[in-house]
Amino acid sequence: MAIWLEQASGDFETRFAEFLTTKREVSEDVNAIVRAIVDDVRTRGDAALVEYSQRFDRVDLHEVGLRVTDAEIDAAFGQVDETVIEALKLAAERIERHHARQMPKDDIYEDALGVGLGSRWTAIEAVGLYVPGGTASYPSSVLMNAVPARVAGVERVVMVCPATGGNINPAVLVAARIAGVSEIYRVGGAQAVAALAYGTETIAPVYKIVGPGNAYVAAAKRQVFGTVGIDMIAGPSEVLVIADAENDPDWLAADLLAQAEHDAGAQAILLTDDRSLGEAVEKAVERQLKTLSRSETAAESWRDFGAIILVDDLKAGLPLANRIAAEHLELAVADPDQLLPGIRNAGAIFIGRHTPEVIGDYVGGSNHVLPTARSARFSSGLSVLDFVKRTSILRLGPDQLRALGPAAITLANSEGLDAHARSVSIRLNQG
Amino acid sequence: MAIWLEQASGDFETRFAEFLTTKREVSEDVNAIVRAIVDDVRTRGDAALVEYSQRFDRVDLHEVGLRVTDAEIDAAFGQVDETVIEALKLAAERIERHHARQMPKDDIYEDALGVGLGSRWTAIEAVGLYVPGGTASYPSSVLMNAVPARVAGVERVVMVCPATGGNINPAVLVAARIAGVSEIYRVGGAQAVAALAYGTETIAPVYKIVGPGNAYVAAAKRQVFGTVGIDMIAGPSEVLVIADAENDPDWLAADLLAQAEHDAGAQAILLTDDRSLGEAVEKAVERQLKTLSRSETAAESWRDFGAIILVDDLKAGLPLANRIAAEHLELAVADPDQLLPGIRNAGAIFIGRHTPEVIGDYVGGSNHVLPTARSARFSSGLSVLDFVKRTSILRLGPDQLRALGPAAITLANSEGLDAHARSVSIRLNQG
Numbered sequence: 001m002a003i004w005l006e007q008a009s010g011d012f013e014t015r016f017a018e019f020l021t022t023k024r025e026v027s028e029d030v031n032a033i034v035r036a037i038v039d040d041v042r043t044r045g046d047a048a049l050v051e052y053s054q055r056f057d058r059v060d061l062h063e064v065g066l067r068v069t070d071a072e073i074d075a076a077f078g079q080v081d082e083t084v085i086e087a088l089k090l091a092a093e094r095i096e097r098h099h100a101r102q103m104p105k106d107d108i109y110e111d112a113l114g115v116g117l118g119s120r121w122t123a124i125e126a127v128g129l130y131v132p133g134g135t136a137s138y139p140s141s142v143l144m145n146a147v148p149a150r151v152a153g154v155e156r157v158v159m160v161c162p163a164t165g166g167n168i169n170p171a172v173l174v175a176a177r178i179a180g181v182s183e184i185y186r187v188g189g190a191q192a193v194a195a196l197a198y199g200t201e202t203i204a205p206v207y208k209i210v211g212p213g214n215a216y217v218a219a220a221k222r223q224v225f226g227t228v229g230i231d232m233i234a235g236p237s238e239v240l241v242i243a244d245a246e247n248d249p250d251w252l253a254a255d256l257l258a259q260a261e262h263d264a265g266a267q268a269i270l271l272t273d274d275r276s277l278g279e280a281v282e283k284a285v286e287r288q289l290k291t292l293s294r295s296e297t298a299a300e301s302w303r304d305f306g307a308i309i310l311v312d313d314l315k316a317g318l319p320l321a322n323r324i325a326a327e328h329l330e331l332a333v334a335d336p337d338q339l340l341p342g343i344r345n346a347g348a349i350f351i352g353r354h355t356p357e358v359i360g361d362y363v364g365g366s367n368h369v370l371p372t373a374r375s376a377r378f379s380s381g382l383s384v385l386d387f388v389k390r391t392s393i394l395r396l397g398p399d400q401l402r403a404l405g406p407a408a409i410t411l412a413n414s415e416g417l418d419a420h421a422r423s424v425s426i427r428l429n430q431g
Numbered sequence: 432m433a434i435w436l437e438q439a440s441g442d443f444e445t446r447f448a449e450f451l452t453t454k455r456e457v458s459e460d461v462n463a464i465v466r467a468i469v470d471d472v473r474t475r476g477d478a479a480l481v482e483y484s485q486r487f488d489r490v491d492l493h494e495v496g497l498r499v500t501d502a503e504i505d506a507a508f509g510q511v512d513e514t515v516i517e518a519l520k521l522a523a524e525r526i527e528r529h530h531a532r533q534m535p536k537d538d539i540y541e542d543a544l545g546v547g548l549g550s551r552w553t554a555i556e557a558v559g560l561y562v563p564g565g566t567a568s569y570p571s572s573v574l575m576n577a578v579p580a581r582v583a584g585v586e587r588v589v590m591v592c593p594a595t596g597g598n599i600n601p602a603v604l605v606a607a608r609i610a611g612v613s614e615i616y617r618v619g620g621a622q623a624v625a626a627l628a629y630g631t632e633t634i635a636p637v638y639k640i641v642g643p644g645n646a647y648v649a650a651a652k653r654q655v656f657g658t659v660g661i662d663m664i665a666g667p668s669e670v671l672v673i674a675d676a677e678n679d680p681d682w683l684a685a686d687l688l689a690q691a692e693h694d695a696g697a698q699a700i701l702l703t704d705d706r707s708l709g710e711a712v713e714k715a716v717e718r719q720l721k722t723l724s725r726s727e728t729a730a731e732s733w734r735d736f737g738a739i740i741l742v743d744d745l746k747a748g749l750p751l752a753n754r755i756a757a758e759h760l761e762l763a764v765a766d767p768d769q770l771l772p773g774i775r776n777a778g779a780i781f782i783g784r785h786t787p788e789v790i791g792d793y794v795g796g797s798n799h800v801l802p803t804a805r806s807a808r809f810s811s812g813l814s815v816l817d818f819v820k821r822t823s824i825l826r827l828g829p830d831q832l833r834a835l836g837p838a839a840i841t842l843a844n845s846e847g848l849d850a851h852a853r854s855v856s857i858r859l860n861q862g
Contacts, residue, residue: 080845081841081845083841084841084842084845086838086841087838087839087841087842087845088842090835090838091838091842094542097542098542098548101538101540102538102550104535107532107533109532111525111528111529111796115795115796116782117529117795117796117797119533119814120780122775122776124808124809125775125808135847138846139842139845139846140842140846171845207808207809208809226664226804226806228809229806229809229810233657248857250857251854251857251858254850254853254854254857255854257850257853257854258848258850258851258853258854260850261848261849261850261851262848288850288853291849292849292850293847293849294847294848294849294850298850336826343822344553344556345553345820345822346822347822347823348822348823348824348825349551349822349823349824349825350825350826351547351824351825351826352826352827352828353858354827354828354829354831354832354858355825355826355827355832356854356855356858357854358839358843358851358852358854358855359825359827359832359835359836359839359855360823360825361839361842361843361851362838362839362842362843363835363838363839363842364546364548364825364827364835365542365546365548365825366548366823366824366825367823370823371820373657375657375660376820376822377555377556377638377820378555378638378639378659378660378820379660379820380820380821380822381821381823383550383821385816389776389802389807389808389809389810389811390811390812390814391774391776391777391778391779391780391807391811392778392779392780392791392797392798392801392812393779393780393782393797394779394780394781394782394786394790394791394795394796394797395767395781395782395783395786396783396785396786396790396795397783397785398785400785401785401786401787401790404521404790404794404795405790407517407518407521407522407793407794408518408789408790408792408793408794410512410514410515410517410518411515411518411519411522411570411571411793411794412789412792412793414511414512414515414518414570414602415569415570415571416566416724416725417689417692417693417725418692418722418723418724418725419685419688419689419691419692419719419723419725419729420689420692420789420792421789422685422688422689422719423682423685423686423688423689423787423788423789424787424789424790426679426681426682426685427682427784427785427787
């Protein structure tokens with residue numbers, strides 16, 4: 001039973017504001033534990049990785065080795081269905097083609113004064129990719145993180161993944177090879193993040209770490225931030241389905257449940273101008289819930305965080321959508337192009353009744369790493385831009401320095417920075 | 432006395448590696464204090480701002496008001512030299528013109544299958560800009576942060592600045608108006624960051640907070656990260672001057688000191704292939720130091736963190752430059768274009784003997800907010816991109832869903848996500 005929020009009702013604003021600030025995650029304070037692990041790996045390197053892997057993942061790295069070998073990856077191809085391998089290849093190709101368009105272009109130019117200005121983009125040299133173990137070990141996520149890094153030109157894409165009980169999901173290894181990952185290490189948790197940030201005897205350090213993980217991994221990423229770059233800390237995912245009356249309730253129910261089954265903290269929201277559609281979707285959700293293998297998770301998410309928002313008309317609902325700033329937004333309406341311009345805050349928009357969000361999870365070509373927890377108001381999904389950095393360029397000759405120098409001296413003096421002023425004036429006087 | 436590091440000497444690699452990891456900042460643990468302030472502002476709003484301002488800035492906000500009025504800004508124009516106002520206007524114009532080129536373009540297209548894909552960029556609606564009080568209250572920084580936000584299309588650019596002892600630097604108010612800041616509040620510290628993130632009765636919340644600040648401000652920004660976006664936490668600044676023999680040592684000394692005078696933790700490095708130039712620059716630094724109003728700060732920085740790196744030839748020195756990944760890099764050489772392609776990690780490059788870094792601080796047009804502490808290996812300076820966000824777009828019709836759907840179902844099933852698979856299959860079966 002999701003909650004109903006009706007725009008026409010008197011207490012709507014209060015209830016909606018409250019709904020927006022509902023916390024969907026228990027924040028575990030694991031900082032002290034993580035701090036100790038990070039420091040230990042920094043000091044003792046591989047030896048610490050061996051110990052923590054024994055303790056947390058019940059795997060003896062002395063026996064199986066820290067680095068996953070080429071032969072093991074070859075073997076993984078034999079353990080994965082051919083149709084899955086083909087689907088991963090299709091997905092990787094589409095992700096690669098789409099992301100290649102995101103590569104920013106250098107812009108070097110001269111202005112009217114003859115000052116040379118510009119932006120030059122270069123790839124980050126080495127990037128680490130965290131891949132969770134167990135049930136959250138998704139090959140699709142390997143593609144979504146690693147392919148854009150390769151497209152950007154990152155030379156070393158270093159994957160870490162815990163071998164929980166000795167095993168790594170073979171589909172993850174297959175995806176890693178398809179995506180062009182350069183090195184794979186059998187280690188997870190805060191210890192893996194520390195190894196990527198500071199390096200060990202076996203693992204050379206990287207400059208940025210991306211990829212999802214549990215509370216320990218997230219805390220470790222926050223702690224090493226500064227020494228290396230990190231991506232956004234992902235929260236539980238969410239979908240907002242904007243739907244008119246002309247929808248098959250079963251289709252929408254499936255879309256809502258596709259979010260809900262991810263995590264008990266996930267959030268599925270239907271926004272509609274048709275009360276009977278809302279009621280029909282609600283019934284369809286209840287019906288479909290019974291048949292899911294992850295029905296407990298999905299039911300919990302739908303019960304605790306699911307919502308049906310009833311609006312007077314869909315256009316009037318868009319400001320609500322912008323306040324929700326959903327990670328995923330579906331436009332299941334007859335004329336989506338009428339609503340599209342009014343949507344400002346969303347990680348990704350799925351247009352029309354034949355674009356279920358799930359296509360974007362796998363084979364659409366766009367990235368499925370998207371801003372959660374309303375952060376689409378100020379941040380973007382993963383892209384090639386996350387794997388490059390910009391250097392700005394400035395070039396003056398004596399003439400340009402004569403033209404701009406006096407203003408720089410004026411400002412330096414007004415800020416009380418003598419050496420700043422001198423660095424310009426000394427050139428003007430002697431030039 | 433800066434240290435000398437000579438590439439030809441046997442222990443160079445060890446000493447250089449150690450040099451790279453030298454900490455230049457004392458990290459104060461102010462998290463608990465900041466947590467209490469942030470919570471208090473979140474709970475009590477304006478009343479808390481009034482109390483903290485009384486305590487930390489010795490200013491009675493009941494008396495002078497939280498918001499800076501238009502009349503006060505008008506008055507500020509009367510208190511600032513006309514030449515400074517003109518220089519600020521010149522700087523703002525140049526920053527605006529350069530940053531306008533950074534605006535990313537939407538890219539909406541159809542692929543060979545007829546799948547609609549795309550990236551759509553929109554401005555963040557409201558951004559907060561922290562401006563420190565006292566001596567670190569730089570009008571140039573107001574321009575560097577606010578102008579790109581305005582260029583991006585941010586509607587509300589909200590500035591906060593502590594009125595230490597009742598005063599705000601009038602040049603900061605002038606710069607704010609020139610840059611198009613929408614609202615200015617007389618509050619600083621962690622309390623100002625909390626007010627921007629959560630809002631109070633007077634200050635409506637923003638979605639992202641940028642700008643430099645002390646340890647309390649930095650800790651507050653880290654704490655509210657997630658609720659709002661933040662920019663990089665800036666460390667003390669640094670310059671690397673790459674110089675051949677044909678330089679005037681006094682020019683280079685002035686450039687090195689222009690960094691050193693910022694902060695005792697700032698770092699100025701000369702990399703040259705000419706020992707006698709290095710020695711001459713060292714002498715010039717000692718000489719110039721005596722005449723600076725901030726000579727104590729500059730001397731401390733140069734003594735503790737300054738360095739002269741002697742290399743066999745400048746090209747062989749570039750890998751060292753890339754490991755240093757300096758915020759600012761000057762190429763004071765006869766043929767800078769020969770070295771330029773070899774530089775991968777730098778926040779900004781200043782090309783040729785007539786491009787002192789200081790021009791970039793004020794009137795070059797490029798941004799002076801740049802990655803410090805070696806983070807140019809993985810991050811970029813402030814730009815229009817920091818004030819926009821990207822929404823990705825996906826659009827399939829029945830044909831495209833038939834083409835891509837089966838692969839999505841395969842991957843969803845292999846990841847054990849039933850509702851994901853159903854969300855596609857239900858459309859294929861009924862479509």
